[in-house]
Amino acid sequence: MKETLQKIREEAVARIQASKSPEALNDVRVSVLGKKGELTALLKSMKDVAPEERPAFGQLVNDTRAEIERVLEDAKKHMDQIILEMKLKTEVIDVTLPAKKNQVGHRHPNTIALEEVERIFIGMGYEVIEGPEVEYDLYNFEKLNIPANHPAKDEQDTFYINKEIVLRTQTSPVQARTMEKGKLPIRMISPGRVFRSDEVDATHSPSFHQIEGLVIDKNITFADLKGTLEEFAKELFGEQTKTKFRPHHFPFTEPSAEVDVSCFKCGGKGCRFCKGSGWIEILGCGMVHPHVLEMCGIDPEEYTGFAFGVGLERIALLKYEIDDMRLLYENDIRFLRQF
Ligand code: DAH
Numbered sequence: 473m474k475e476t477l478q479k480i481r482e483e484a485v486a487r488i489q490a491s492k493s494p495e496a497l498n499d500v501r502v503s504v505l506g507k508k509g510e511l512t513a514l515l516k517s518m519k520d521v522a523p524e525e526r527p528a529f530g531q532l533v534n535d536t537r538a539e540i541e542r543v544l545e546d547a548k549k550h551m552d553q554i555i556l557e558m559k560l561k562t563e564v565i566d567v568t569l570p571a572k573k574n575q576v577g578h579r580h581p582n583t584i585a586l587e588e589v590e591r592i593f594i595g596m597g598y599e600v601i602e603g604p605e606v607e608y609d610l611y612n613f614e615k616l617n618i619p620a621n622h623p624a625k626d627e628q629d630t631f632y633i634n635k636e637i638v639l640r641t642q643t644s645p646v647q648a649r650t651m652e653k654g655k656l657p658i659r660m661i662s663p664g665r666v667f668r669s670d671e672v673d674a675t676h677s678p679s680f681h682q683i684e685g686l687v688i689d690k691n692i693t694f695a696d697l698k699g700t701l702e703e704f705a706k707e708l709f710g711e712q713t714k715t716k717f718r719p720h721h722f723p724f725t726e727p728s729a730e731v732d733v734s735c736f737k738c739g740g741k742g743c744r745f746c747k748g749s750g751w752i753e754i755l756g757c758g759m760v761h762p763h764v765l766e767m768c769g770i771d772p773e774e775y776t777g778f779a780f781g782v783g784l785e786r787i788a789l790l791k792y793e794i795d796d797m798r799l800l801y802e803n804d805i806r807f808l809r810q811f
Contacts, residue, residue: 725758
């Protein structure tokens, strides 16, 4: 019996020392100390031991059990320590690494410019109104004094859905739509996307944006138009900005003008930015043509008004000194991030 105990102990210790994982240690525990383990089996055979030897034998079995438990416990502690050290080594967190930044987007230069323009006109009491991008020829051309076969139609060659429906070439149709509603007076701007069958280059795109403006009231004169647009230019480009009204022709306004602002880069002396002229063209405008008023149900004897149209990209390009319109559409984040 004694030899058997001795053997169990030696084998157990050897197995414990050879164990390479907590699972292997547990296997030893089960097979030696468990309910069906070797030592337990030995205790069960106590009945074969002479009664007088039983206490001493019992003691010996218990000592052996205690001894094996102690070796197991030590081995377990040692193993846990090694596992912990390995974990510490492999799961190192470098607290000096820079944190991962959350990439938050921001407004597109077009949007920034548009919000600036809206802010200026809302400050002067204007409403912001939207109109459809797919528009009737009637509103895009006819009601703006551009009848079929008018040469201005060629200039704004566009995408036709069918004979009556076009992708709008300008935001001006929103003028006709607003006047037709019959609510007077009108003070509105209407920003939006427009389309022309233009080739893409540094200053052209088949799809771009305009901001239309319209004021209709009693006793509106060209002086109101000038004052309003001068104020607009100053707010947008700075207090020192001068404005110049050049006679021009638009079918839906009479008289019509194009507006230049003094170059905010050189102050009007002439530079590369303004191509040496000291002036930069920013918009078209005029007094709403009496025939247009009539076609939209407004009595030109009672009401007058002015209108203007600004290219949004043009404002964004000027304001941020971008020299190629294509950059606004390519959505290269490295470019967009700058604004
Ligand atoms: N719609 C014109 C264009 O696309 C711009 C324009 C000029 C709008 C004069 C107006 C205006 O309202 O009065 O070229």
